[in-house]
Amino acid sequence: xxxxxxxxxxxxxxxxxxxxxxxxxxxxxxxxxxxxxxxxxxxxxxxxxxxxxxxxxxxxxxxxxxxxxxxxxxxxxxxxxxxxxxxxxxxxxxxxxxxxxxxxxxxxxxxxxxxxxxxxxxxxxxxxxxxxxxxxxxxxxxxxxxxxxxxxxxxxxxxxxxxxxxxxxxxxxxxxxxxxxxxxxxxxxxxxxxxxxxxxxxxxxxxxxxxxxxxxxxxxxxxxxxxxxxxxxxxxxxxxxxxxxxxxxxxxxxxxxxxxxxxxxxxxxxxxxxxxxxxxxxxxxxxxxxxxx
Amino acid sequence: xxxxxxxxxxxxxxxxxxxxxxxxxxxxxxxxxxxxxxxxxxxxxxxxxxxxxxxxxxxxxxxxxxxxxxxxxxxxxxxxxxxxxxxxxxxxxxxxxxxxxxxxxxxxxxxxxxxxxxxxxxxxxxxxxxxxxxxxxxxxxxxxxxxxxxxxxxxxxxxxxxxxxxxxxxxxxxxxxxxxxxxxxxxxxxxxxxxxxxxxxxxxxxxxxxxxxxxxxxxxxxxxxxxxxxxxxxxxxxxxxxxxxxxxxxxxxxxxxxxxxxxxxxxxxxxxxxxxxxxxxxxxxxxxxxxxxxxxxxxxxxxxxxxxxxxxxxxxxxxxxxxxxxxxxxxxxxxxxxxxxxxxxxxxxxxxxxxxxxxxx
Numbered sequence: 001x002x003x004x005x006x007x008x009x010x011x012x013x014x015x016x017x018x019x020x021x022x023x024x025x026x027x028x029x030x031x032x033x034x035x036x037x038x039x040x041x042x043x044x045x046x047x048x049x050x051x052x053x054x055x056x057x058x059x060x061x062x063x064x065x066x067x068x069x070x071x072x073x074x075x076x077x078x079x080x081x082x083x084x085x086x087x088x089x090x091x092x093x094x095x096x097x098x099x100x101x102x103x104x105x106x107x108x109x110x111x112x113x114x115x116x117x118x119x120x121x122x123x124x125x126x127x128x129x130x131x132x133x134x135x136x137x138x139x140x141x142x143x144x145x146x147x148x149x150x151x152x153x154x155x156x157x158x159x160x161x162x163x164x165x166x167x168x169x170x171x172x173x174x175x176x177x178x179x180x181x182x183x184x185x186x187x188x189x190x191x192x193x194x195x196x197x198x199x200x201x202x203x204x205x206x207x208x209x210x211x212x213x214x215x216x217x218x219x220x221x222x223x224x225x226x227x228x229x230x231x232x233x234x235x236x237x238x239x240x241x242x243x244x245x246x247x248x249x250x251x252x253x254x255x256x257x258x259x260x261x262x263x264x265x266x267x268x269x270x271x272x273x274x275x276x277x278x279x280x281x282x283x284x285x286x287x288x289x290x291x292x293x
Numbered sequence: 294x295x296x297x298x299x300x301x302x303x304x305x306x307x308x309x310x311x312x313x314x315x316x317x318x319x320x321x322x323x324x325x326x327x328x329x330x331x332x333x334x335x336x337x338x339x340x341x342x343x344x345x346x347x348x349x350x351x352x353x354x355x356x357x358x359x360x361x362x363x364x365x366x367x368x369x370x371x372x373x374x375x376x377x378x379x380x381x382x383x384x385x386x387x388x389x390x391x392x393x394x395x396x397x398x399x400x401x402x403x404x405x406x407x408x409x410x411x412x413x414x415x416x417x418x419x420x421x422x423x424x425x426x427x428x429x430x431x432x433x434x435x436x437x438x439x440x441x442x443x444x445x446x447x448x449x450x451x452x453x454x455x456x457x458x459x460x461x462x463x464x465x466x467x468x469x470x471x472x473x474x475x476x477x478x479x480x481x482x483x484x485x486x487x488x489x490x491x492x493x494x495x496x497x498x499x500x501x502x503x504x505x506x507x508x509x510x511x512x513x514x515x516x517x518x519x520x521x522x523x524x525x526x527x528x529x530x531x532x533x534x535x536x537x538x539x540x541x542x543x544x545x546x547x548x549x550x551x552x553x554x555x556x557x558x559x560x561x562x563x564x565x566x567x568x569x570x571x572x573x574x575x576x577x578x579x580x581x582x583x584x585x586x587x588x589x590x591x592x593x594x595x596x597x598x599x600x601x602x603x604x605x606x607x608x609x610x611x612x613x614x615x616x617x618x619x620x621x622x623x624x625x626x627x628x629x630x631x632x633x634x635x636x637x638x639x640x641x642x643x644x645x646x647x648x649x650x651x652x653x654x
Contacts, residue, residue: 102472211538239551248401
């Protein structure tokens with residue numbers, strides 16, 4: 001099993017003729033993903049490598065029964081592309097695009113609240129299930145192995161780093177979700193953990209966090225109040241410079257959360273082992289799996 | 294993108310937020326002229342884009358000409374280190390010379406993005422000033438927060454306090470229309486004339502919105518490289534902010550000191566890599582360079598091309614530790630070998646960090 005994606009997943013690629021869109025649409029299809037349609041405004045009634053292209057997501061839904069989208073549209077137009085996918089009532093939208101303005105994202109979150117659409121990203125590597133052979137993203141497929149570990153990560157390249165390490169050490173993955181590194185993203189750690197908890201095949205989850213915001217602290221609090229799969233965390237940014245700070249408002253509204261040290265403390269005090277290095281992630285996993293739940 | 298106080302005040306003025314009289318100066322002579330115009334005493338404020346200036350000696354009062362010359366010459370052309378900068382601080386090229394107001398009361402007023410609630414938030418505190426963060430910690434009940442629906446926007450009843458209304462409303466317009474991540478007035482003061490003034494001004498624009506914020510673009514002087522200099526001696530060139538931080542963390546964990554944070558980003562071309570590598574190599578503190586690339590969208594061969602271009606351009610005599618993984622890693626190593634660059638191959642992030650530490654010892 002996997003979370004969010006399965007054999008019923010039919011994908012539309014928004015921006016399929018662009019440089020990134022065309023390159024990765026092919027790689028996703030080669031991996032096994034059911035790429036059913038593409039959308040490029042003004043290029044309807046054409047096709048890309050045998051994949052039918054439509055002007056709108058609504059048409060792709062009507063003609064190809066797509067239920068999931070992956071977005072490669074440039075940042076200028078990406079917010080509009082997300083809203084279009086929400087309005088077409090897709091179940092899942094994966095937005096790879098980097099650089100969407102924060103003010104747009106705040107409005108998109110407002111739209112999402114009244115809908116049944118789930119958003120992964122933006123500024124993320126996407127989602128992959130090695131067992132189901134489905135990849136909706138830009139990650140190098142060869143580093144993943146089928147297995148029982150879930151990965152949720154705010155960082156793209158760190159996801160690769162950790163997945164490669166786990167695969168090498170015999171810990172295959174059920175599903176890996178890159179939730180994106182922007183200040184405001186769609187699904188967060190807790191949304192993904194809830195789904196992993198319902199997934200019988202997943203036995204433990206690795207969460208990869210980084211400095212900024214309070215998502216890791218909120219997750220620690222959430223985990224401490226219930227019985228979940230065992231979770232192992234890795235947090236980067238312990239040595240991050242202070243220049244990234246902005247005024248006092250951030251410090252005031254975050255109640256002293258946000259640094260790597262505070263995140264690690266919050267996680268550890270919720271009983272979640274935190275790996276100090278990437279090489280330690282699989283060792284910590286071994287420990288929590290042995291302890292059993 | 295952070296802008297300077299004097300630039301933020303220009304924007305405030307445009308939106309009708311009252312600011313003290315004053316102007317920016319980049320020479321002693323100009324500072325003198327402005328001070329004479331305003332009349333003493335004046336305040337002299339070093340213009341750097343980091344907070345904590347007051348406590349670090351970057352904001353001084355000058356009662357007369359002699360004091361003005363003294364404080365201004367201590368600031369202009371010198372680096373100012375505050376709690377929010379690195380140890381070496383930031384260069385002061387300009388000072389803001391402004392009238393000294395008689396102050397009855399200081400407030401704090403800001404609008405920022407609340408990441409957890411995923412909407413804008415107005416933050417108000419009846420006691421503003423340099424110790425605002427301590428107030429927030431010790432008396433959280435004195436901090437008022439009002440969340441704003443990003444679609445509906447600011448409505449007058451969000452007004453934190455009746456007489457703050459015009460300022461709060463104008464500040465919201467700055468935040469929304471200029472697509473800010475932060476607008477902050479600390480302190481917002483009630484002066485002796487019973488009017489409110491923004492004594493300080495801080496604005497952070499959203500870089501992602503620059504493409505449509507043409508007015509904001511004129512403040513942009515940042516290079517496209519995502520580079521932050523640190524105090525150590527191991528230069529780091531990594532793809533992805535997360536992996537870059539993890540590389541720095543690992544170096545530090547094993548007893549080394551990173552010289553910089555540098556994320557070359559996804560899909561960087563050889564020319565960008567060359568420039569990035571040169572920025573690192575030209576830092577005199579750097580005694581070794583660790584390249585850590587996990588290719589996904591980035592390709593290790595293109596990174597290798599960029600690095601060898603940097604070596605062709607200029608004689609670089611630094612130990613080089615390279616870790617390539619993922620897309621075209623093998624080709625990357627071949628290119629480096631072919632170009633005759635001496636380097637140590639690292640088998641993992643940890644291995645690379647240890648090799649780099651060994652190289653600087």
